[in-house]
Amino acid sequence: MKPRTLFEKIWDNHVIFQQKDYPAVLYIDAHLIHEVTSPQAFAGLKKRGLPVFRPDRTWATMDHNVPTKDQDKPIQEEMSRKQVAMLEKNCCEFGVRLYGLGHPYQGIVHVIGPELGITKPGMTIVCGDSHTSTHGAFGTIAFGIGTSEVEQVMASQTILQYKPKTMNIRIDGKLSKGVTSKDIILYIISQISTAGGTGYFVEYSGTAIENLSMEARMTICNMSIEMGARGGLIAPDETTFAYMKGRKFMPKGKEWNKAVAYWKTLPTDKDAKYDKELFIDAADIEPMITYGTNPGMGIKITGKIPTEKTFETENQRENFRKALEYMGLLEKQGKQLLGQKVDYVFLGSCTNSRIEDFRNIAQIVAGKKKPDWLHVFVVPGSAQVAEEVKKEGLDKIFTDAGFDMRGAGCSACLGMNEDKIPSGKYCVSTSNRNFQGRQGPGARTFLASPITAAVTAITGVVSDVREFI
Amino acid sequence: MKKKKLTKIISTAVPLDMEDVDTDQIIPARFLKATTREGFGLNVFRDWRYDFEGNPKPHFVLNHPNYKGEILIAGHNFGCGSSREHAAWALSDYGFNVVVSSFFADIFKNNALNNTLLPVQVSKEFLRKLFDAVTADHTTMIEVDVEQQTISIPTKGLSDHFDINPYKKICVMNGYDDIDYLVNMKEKTESFEKQRKDDYSLSF
Numbered sequence: 001m002k003p004r005t006l007f008e009k010i011w012d013n014h015v016i017f018q019q020k021d022y023p024a025v026l027y028i029d030a031h032l033i034h035e036v037t038s039p040q041a042f043a044g045l046k047k048r049g050l051p052v053f054r055p056d057r058t059w060a061t062m063d064h065n066v067p068t069k070d071q072d073k074p075i076q077e078e079m080s081r082k083q084v085a086m087l088e089k090n091c092c093e094f095g096v097r098l099y100g101l102g103h104p105y106q107g108i109v110h111v112i113g114p115e116l117g118i119t120k121p122g123m124t125i126v127c128g129d130s131h132t133s134t135h136g137a138f139g140t141i142a143f144g145i146g147t148s149e150v151e152q153v154m155a156s157q158t159i160l161q162y163k164p165k166t167m168n169i170r171i172d173g174k175l176s177k178g179v180t181s182k183d184i185i186l187y188i189i190s191q192i193s194t195a196g197g198t199g200y201f202v203e204y205s206g207t208a209i210e211n212l213s214m215e216a217r218m219t220i221c222n223m224s225i226e227m228g229a230r231g232g233l234i235a236p237d238e239t240t241f242a243y244m245k246g247r248k249f250m251p252k253g254k255e256w257n258k259a260v261a262y263w264k265t266l267p268t269d270k271d272a273k274y275d276k277e278l279f280i281d282a283a284d285i286e287p288m289i290t291y292g293t294n295p296g297m298g299i300k301i302t303g304k305i306p307t308e309k310t311f312e313t314e315n316q317r318e319n320f321r322k323a324l325e326y327m328g329l330l331e332k333q334g335k336q337l338l339g340q341k342v343d344y345v346f347l348g349s350c351t352n353s354r355i356e357d358f359r360n361i362a363q364i365v366a367g368k369k370k371p372d373w374l375h376v377f378v379v380p381g382s383a384q385v386a387e388e389v390k391k392e393g394l395d396k397i398f399t400d401a402g403f404d405m406r407g408a409g410c411s412a413c414l415g416m417n418e419d420k421i422p423s424g425k426y427c428v429s430t431s432n433r434n435f436q437g438r439q440g441p442g443a444r445t446f447l448a449s450p451i452t453a454a455v456t457a458i459t460g461v462v463s464d465v466r467e468f469i
Numbered sequence: 470m471k472k473k474k475l476t477k478i479i480s481t482a483v484p485l486d487m488e489d490v491d492t493d494q495i496i497p498a499r500f501l502k503a504t505t506r507e508g509f510g511l512n513v514f515r516d517w518r519y520d521f522e523g524n525p526k527p528h529f530v531l532n533h534p535n536y537k538g539e540i541l542i543a544g545h546n547f548g549c550g551s552s553r554e555h556a557a558w559a560l561s562d563y564g565f566n567v568v569v570s571s572f573f574a575d576i577f578k579n580n581a582l583n584n585t586l587l588p589v590q591v592s593k594e595f596l597r598k599l600f601d602a603v604t605a606d607h608t609t610m611i612e613v614d615v616e617q618q619t620i621s622i623p624t625k626g627l628s629d630h631f632d633i634n635p636y637k638k639i640c641v642m643n644g645y646d647d648i649d650y651l652v653n654m655k656e657k658t659e660s661f662e663k664q665r666k667d668d669y670s671l672s673f
Contacts, residue, residue: 021636025654036502044648080502082502082504117673122669144576146576147554148584149579155652158654160636194546195574228575252673315486315488322487416502436494436516441497
């Protein structure tokens with residue numbers, strides 16, 4: 001048999017039907033849904049008189065809209081309350097299990113999937129959310145879809161897809177002090193731009209990736225979409241199996257052994273070919289931060305913001321000027337971002353809100369206090385992460401530092417609930433997007449790793465984490 | 470279920486000469502709380518169109534009195550970021566039937582096609598010619614022919630070919646829907662499920 005990549009093996013296993021020139025009919029193993037991108041899909045099913053075809057393969061939670069304060073009380077904001085109530089009603093009517101507010105498993109959809117063991121190697125997973133790529137960290141074809149496609153999957157447990165091209169990004173070597181997986185992915189995007197991965201499914205490989213924890217791998221796969229790639233994936237290995245074993249929806253006993261034996265057949269064959277390959281030396285990566293209004297506008301923390309002159313066309317210069325103008329940084333061209341005063345720090349989102357992230361943050365923050373002017377949101381990715389944060393006493397470290405400890409949800413990553421960054425204010429954020437208005441109308445976002453955000457939360461200015469560890 | 474059909478569009482166009490327009494700009498997250506598909510056009514490009522008090526920003530192209538039409542011309546990498554289909558709903562609800570760019574983000578392109586909002590990808594050079602023609606004369610008529618897969622400005626003798634996958638072309642031209650197609654696959658799906666090996670997704 002022709003040598004195949006990890007992606008191709010999983011893809012081939014899920015193609016039900018392929019007609020020439022038509023997209024493949026791809027079977028979907030797990031469908032994750034949430035309150036924002038599902039109501040119109042459920043309404044479509046009702047209109048057609050169709051059931052959810054495989055409710056046992058469907059999981060629902062609420063995350064985008066939910067308040068992170070007083071989660072035991074009714075939701076204040078009317079539209080949010082209605083949307084959440086509609087998810088409850090739809091799940092009840094269509095027989096879909098729901099981990100709603102107050103449920104011990106509630107949380108950001110891409111945090112709870114792996115945490116509960118829904119996510120396993122070799123699967124296909126979709127969700128009406130672009131950061132579904134997160135699940136790829138387990139050796140899974142996982143990608144975000146639109147609401148029409150959510151309806152397709154509900155109705156048929158399949159989706160129409162053209163086979164994407166494959167790209168291998170290989171990162172070898174040892175990461176330097178203070179460099180995390182968030183810096184790896186911000187570095188890659190800064191190199192290949194927000195469109196550099198479009199049309200591809202990316203596999204991340206190499207010794208630097210193999211040495212990462214599952215949480216760190218999820219951060220990388222999570223942001224694959226920020227370079228335009230539909231998804232990213234990493235071959236399952238012993239680190240993957242150790243993370244998964246014993247989780248709620250994992251096979252047990254003999255089944256577990258059979259599953260592991262199968263998962264070990266998934267990694268890319270020796271002579272398999274990718275459509276594109278990119279090689280990165282881990283030693284070239286430093287802590288990263290973004291200065292502009294898309295995730296490709298990133299620099300090394302000690303680097304300088306580019307100047308207009310470095311752009312080729314007038315159109316690009318104009319786009320660059322607009323980005324800096326929005327960020328209030330027109331005067332900072334050619335200068336460092338280090339030392340820039342910030343108003344908010346957001347520690348959360350599907351990119352960086354897992355227990356390991358909070359442990360790393362706590363190590364830096366322990367015994368210190370934030371400056372008076374700064375507001376620091378700490379938003380665990382799930383109710384289970386929140387519980388663990390408490391169990392390990394990290395919440396005390398955060399509240400002692402003057403941080404604002406919240407309940408689980410997407411929160412200020414996209415400002416759909418009350419957690420917003422006010423207009424004109426600067427926020428160092430562990431999330432994934434620095435688009436205009438993403439964290440609230442007029443908000444100005446600098447994306448960085450959890451430890452870079454943690455030192456900034458203590459100093460109140462953009463800081464180099466290497467000086468603190 | 471039958472949807473809108475698109476075969477030929479002849480219209481003036483709105484030039485949005487910006488690159489990397491993300492779906493957060495097309496429809497900000499705070500407007501995603503609706504539970505129907507209608508009405509999003511009101512808030513399309515909300516924060517570029519209006520200031521915080523709700524007054525129109527005169528310099529934004531959608532507020533320009535001259536620029537109207539069913540065709541939006543936009544810069545490279547249009548629709549990147551969030552998978553929200555609300556972006557396609559908002560553009561369509563506002564009155565656009567075609568978006569022209571030199572590059573589209575994947576998910577946006579799928580979402581647009583699923584809503585009979587035709588993404589027309591042209592070369593960077595042709596895109597520039599379109600921008601130039603429309604900004605020089607806002608009454609310039611652009612013709613998009615889905616059957617022939619061409620986009621042209623007949624008065625200027627400009628024309629370019631665009632790709633659309635054959636399946637989606639049939640859907641767009643006839644108003645067909647993927648769900649009818651997939652639900653008709655039910656027997657194939659069920660026999661696939663029965664024959665499957667190595668499926669551990671539900672073996673808990």
